[in-house]
Each structure stands twice: as C-alpha cells, then as structure tokens.
Amino acid sequence: MKRMLTAAALGVSVIGTGACVSSAAYTARVEAANPPIGDMVEVNGSKVHVIQQGETGTPVLMIHGASANAREFTWTLGPRLEDDYRLLMADRPGHGYSQRPDDASELGVQAAQMAGVLDALAPGEKAVLVGHSFGGAVALRVALDRPDLVKGLVLLAPVTHDWGGGGQAWYNSFAAPPVIGPVFSQLVPIVGPQQVASGIDGVFDPAPVPENYFEKSAIGLLFRPPNFRANARDVQALEEELAKQSKRYGELTVPIVVFSGSGDTVITPKVHVGRLKKQVPVDLVILPAEGHMPHHAEGEAVADAIRRLASSEISG
Incomplete structure (x- = not known):
C-alpha cells in the first residue's frame, strides 16, 4: 500500500510539473502576442495598466467585466470616441497587466484602484464612467465612494445586486481557494482556450x-494561472459584496444610463437593473436583439450616451 501511495504521489508530481511547464510556455506565448500597450500607473502601492486613447476632452474611464481586460474597449468604443474625449481603459486588479493588491475581491478595493487612475491621470476633473457587467458594479462603487470624480455612469449589462445563489461556473470553485487553486489553475492553459x-x-x-x-x-490572457485565479476569486466573492453594496444605491446622485439586452442569459436583467431602478433614477435602454455584450453591435448608441453625459452640466 505504501508503495502504491508513493507511486501515486509521484504520478501527481510529474503531472503537476508538466502542467507548470505547459502553463509557463502558454503564458510566454500569449503575452508575446498580446503585450501591454498602455501605461503602468501606481495606485495605492500597486500598478494599474491603463490604455489611453484620445488626448483632449472629458475623461471617460472604461471598466471591463469578468474574464476580460481593457482591450475589450479599444476596438469597440475607442474608435468612436477618441477624437473628442480622453479615454482611460483600465485593467481591473489581477486582470490584463494590472497588479492585484490584498483583498482585491472586495468591490471597495477595486473601486479605489479605478478612482486612483482618475486621481493620477485626470486630477481635478469629473469623468464619465463606463462599466460592463462586473465592471458595472465597480463603476457604481466608484460613484458611491468618490462622487467627486464622477460626472455620470453608462452601465452595460451591469451586475448590480445579489441574485439568490447559483449561476457559478464549476471551475471557479476549484480555482479560487488558496491551496487547490494554484494547482488547478496550472491546468487551465492546457484546456481552457x-x-x-x-x-x-x-x-x-x-x-x-x-x-x-x-x-x-x-x-487568451485570461488563461494565465494568476489571472484565472483572480477572476475566480472576484466572481466567487461578488454576490456577498453586492448584497452589501446595493443597500447604498440610494446615495447615488449622478445620471445613470443602462443598456440591457433582452436576450441576456449571463445575468437576469430584472434581478439587477430592475431592482436598481427601484432605488435610483435610471435611463434604461432595452435592446431586444442583444445579449450580454451590447457595446459591440450597439456601440454607436452606447457612444451617444457617453457623449450626452460628457456634455451635460449635471455632475451630481
């Protein structure tokens, strides 16, 4: 029996070593294909990777959702707005090329990193915040914690409230824990893409x-083991974080525009924006032919909403 256990342990060790080698090779390839294209901004002791497009006009901070990074906006909304606005597209903590501070699964910590980008790159100015999905929750938190920085919110298929449990991808429960997570995540580059x-x-x-x-x-950057674990920890903590955060939405005073796809199966819109509307005024745009990514096919409508808020004298 002892020999069998030793052999089994050796086998696991060999598989684990092979997975580490494969994940390292994958990381090298995907980072060579997708290098950082922005600036590293020091915020609260950690670096935030910020891609900038446009040089003048009202600042617009764009915050991506789960499983994504700031490049999500560089080819969708960026080309529509860069001639008239200063676009700041930030990788959330642990995503893309941003470092991950302690307790980064807390929405308050993520919001502080995004607020720090504005403090550093647009001091003394109010910005329009654009948040997609998970990024919508972070944008809302910035508006709650730092209303001095926010001119208005454009939320794209936002997750805003706790949803009653469930809906979690099975792999997040393996990738998030501190002990099993690092081991499990070494396998992700092999099968994930x-x-x-x-x-x-x-x-x-x-x-x-x-x-x-x-x-x-x-x-492809998502499947680097540290990025994958960061994403899993974010998603695992989100419902509890939103249960606390949503109690504060009545404090919001900035104008809010929400784009929601009727066909969205990633979240249930009535659980999120439906409840948000009961707490604070919302300009809701319902898109009957869209799912969870309205800023792609409906990018011009989203850009128009950003322009409207950027030019508005209403600033909370």
Missing part, C-alpha cells in the same frame, strides 16, 4: 460573435 468558443457564443447570443473577437480582445 480550446473550450472557450461555446462560452463566447452564449455571452453574445442572440447577437452574433464579432469576427476575431477572441484575438482582438486578447481573451
């Missing part, structure tokens, strides 16, 4: 997936 196609279809459905979406948005 090949399995993601069906998941992307579901995120966009009923709208089609844009051509070369995976490459243009650098989704």
Whole structure:
C-alpha cells in the first residue's frame, strides 16, 4: 500500500510539473502576442495598466467585466470616441497587466484602484464612467465612494445586486481557494482556450460573435494561472459584496444610463437593473436583439450616451 501511495504521489508530481511547464510556455506565448500597450500607473502601492486613447476632452474611464481586460474597449468604443474625449481603459486588479493588491475581491478595493487612475491621470476633473457587467458594479462603487470624480455612469449589462445563489461556473470553485487553486489553475492553459468558443457564443447570443473577437480582445490572457485565479476569486466573492453594496444605491446622485439586452442569459436583467431602478433614477435602454455584450453591435448608441453625459452640466 505504501508503495502504491508513493507511486501515486509521484504520478501527481510529474503531472503537476508538466502542467507548470505547459502553463509557463502558454503564458510566454500569449503575452508575446498580446503585450501591454498602455501605461503602468501606481495606485495605492500597486500598478494599474491603463490604455489611453484620445488626448483632449472629458475623461471617460472604461471598466471591463469578468474574464476580460481593457482591450475589450479599444476596438469597440475607442474608435468612436477618441477624437473628442480622453479615454482611460483600465485593467481591473489581477486582470490584463494590472497588479492585484490584498483583498482585491472586495468591490471597495477595486473601486479605489479605478478612482486612483482618475486621481493620477485626470486630477481635478469629473469623468464619465463606463462599466460592463462586473465592471458595472465597480463603476457604481466608484460613484458611491468618490462622487467627486464622477460626472455620470453608462452601465452595460451591469451586475448590480445579489441574485439568490447559483449561476457559478464549476471551475471557479476549484480555482479560487488558496491551496487547490494554484494547482488547478496550472491546468487551465492546457484546456481552457480550446473550450472557450461555446462560452463566447452564449455571452453574445442572440447577437452574433464579432469576427476575431477572441484575438482582438486578447481573451487568451485570461488563461494565465494568476489571472484565472483572480477572476475566480472576484466572481466567487461578488454576490456577498453586492448584497452589501446595493443597500447604498440610494446615495447615488449622478445620471445613470443602462443598456440591457433582452436576450441576456449571463445575468437576469430584472434581478439587477430592475431592482436598481427601484432605488435610483435610471435611463434604461432595452435592446431586444442583444445579449450580454451590447457595446459591440450597439456601440454607436452606447457612444451617444457617453457623449450626452460628457456634455451635460449635471455632475451630481
């Protein structure tokens, strides 16, 4: 029996070593294909990777959702707005090329990092905040904690409230824990990228997936083990964080525009924006032919909302 256990342990060790080698090779390849293209901004002792487009005008801070990074906006909203506004597209903590401070699964910590970007790059100015999905929760938290920085919010399929449990991808429960997570995440680069196609279809459905979406948005960066663990920890902590945060929404005074796809199956809109509307005035744009990614096919409508808030004299 002892020999069998020793052999089994050796086998696990060999597999683990092989996985580490494979994940290191994957990380090197994906980072070579998708290097950092922004600036590293020091915020609260950690660096935030910020991609900037446009040089003048009202600052617009864009905050991406789960499983994504700041490149999500560089080819969707960026080209529509860069001539008239100063766009700041930030990787959330532990995503893309941003460092991850302690307790970064807390929305308050993520919001502080985003607020720090504005303090550093747009001091004394109020910005329009754009948040997609998880990024919508962070944008709301910035508006709650630092209203002095916010001119208005444009939320894209935002997650805003606790949803009654469930809905978690099985792999997050393996990737998030501190002991098993690092080991499990070494396997992700081996199988994750090949399995993601069906998941992307579901995120966009009923709208089609844009051509070369995976490459243009650098989704491959997600499958680096530290990035994958950061994403899992964020998602695992989100419901409890939102249960606390949503109690404060009555404090919001800035104008809020929400784009919500009727076909969204990633979240249930009535659980989120439906409840948000009961707490604070919201300009709701319902998109009957969209799912969870309205800033792609409806990018011009989203850009118009950003322009409207940027030019408004209403500033909370």
